[in-house]
Amino acid sequence: MLLYLLGMFGIAAFAVTGVISSGKKDMDLFSVVFLGMVTSLGGGTIRDTVLGVEDVYWVSDTSYLWVAFLSSLAAFFAVRLMEDRQSVFHYADSFGLALFTVVATEKVLNLGFPSTIAITMGVITGIAGGIIRDVLSHRPPLVLGREFYATPAFLGALLLVLLEKNIPSHEFNSIYAVALVFILRVFAIHKGLYYPSWLLYKKR
Amino acid sequence: MLLYLLGMFGIAAFAVTGVISSGKKDMDLFSVVFLGMVTSLGGGTIRDTVLGVEDVYWVSDTSYLWVAFLSSLAAFFAVRLMEDRQSVFHYADSFGLALFTVVATEKVLNLGFPSTIAITMGVITGIAGGIIRDVLSHRPPLVLGREFYATPAFLGALLLVLLEKNIPSHEFNSIYAVALVFILRVFAIHKGLYYPSWLLYKKR
């Protein structure tokens, strides 16, 4: 149940980032909503088709589809009132990344897959929606950016797996993992938290 | 049967747009044909893998593959004779959008999925092939453009669902829906048919 709610929040958060990022001046309501929906449903769709689950999540439960639709619609109008769209974009993206990574990791664990697969699919699910959004709206993917992005997702997925192995189905396991990803991302954005130089790629 | 023919026409139309759009000066025959095929088969492939149908349509019936191949091949040579490639591109794209959206909506309805899923998959199938084409050929996706694009697809899918609910399997249901999408797109291109200002995204 908690997992279900967290998933819904993640969809809403990513829908907002899709609307802010893909929106170009004078784009119409329906195109913007379409892009919000693709951003918010894309990551989980890849996860479910790769794992070959019976039905992709939003096909078997259309509530997800409606949440994606209504959040994108709301974001289309709300965006006019936002003072600082870039901040909203970054916070919503960090929140969505945290939620999607953790929910996906938990879901794949529950399906009985080994931890390696759960962590990999968690990171992919968290990052893929944003990559689709960034490719469609012609901006360089956040995962290629200067602040760290893939690392927090990986650490959150790892923490969840460790918690589930040691204190299985403890109520707040997923909350701890979500908090870890979100806090690391916010630190990365605001404090420039980063890697030591020898773990960075040097271009010649 | 009608549906089958319409699907084939859609594949041919999208193959032509793939060839015109992706073709760069001095690209060779086979690369251009490959891109035409990806454009024309991409949307339906996404639909079938997301729905988890037994076999993707062009795997279970290779005629689709051959139509995509031969249309791309023909387009490669025909493109030299075209006076105005951009017009051919836009008409073929509108035609393909109309056909793919309607054929996919009908197909998903026939598989027994609810209307919401049918409409969503119809719109995705109609639009996805063009997005893949535009991303590969480094042009901004048409769906992000100034004229409306996602809306006609949505209205066509909606019309088909309404017709099928009220006059089930009437012979010309799909023809009406295809005509609606195509006509709306042509009006959008030529007459600047568009949304009122409050339904447009304002960038600051």
Added chain:
Amino acid sequence: MLLYLLGMFGIAAFAVTGVISSGKKDMDLFSVVFLGMVTSLGGGTIRDTVLGVEDVYWVSDTSYLWVAFLSSLAAFFAVRLMEDRQSVFHYADSFGLALFTVVATEKVLNLGFPSTIAITMGVITGIAGGIIRDVLSHRPPLVLGREFYATPAFLGALLLVLLEKNIPSHEFNSIYAVALVFILRVFAIHKGLYYPSWLLYKKR
């Protein structure tokens, strides 16, 4: 067994190209590794989901995942020592293209699909990983470039199918096909081996 090893080499080769190509100055270890893994596992993932096989290859055998991870990790550090990254990139890409195309064609044939499907999926698998890499790292896809790229993959897949029909399960069939693709690509890069003018796309 030979097929298994060739597949592993292909993953390592594509991981190296992913690291070289996607790496931007100051990108961190984990993001670079993530992109290397997406490049090396992407093509086969598309093949397996489109064919609807029970489990995607790296889900049912996590050794692939580890090879992709460790090769990307090694490439991250090795890249500093490379004198001429562009050459390494082109050779590794040609090698990966050859291996993936042939391994995929063989795998699809062994699953009992007709030759048309095997050749198509072989070409798609060989090319798709590189397309994902190039789209993510904002460079024009190699398949759209001046040298020929899709043709060698097609000829290699065709050769393998012909060999398997006539001298089934001969030990070196796949080696011959891999060599054909690789040699044609190297000739294309170094000698400008190309098509006659009437098989090229002319842009006006």
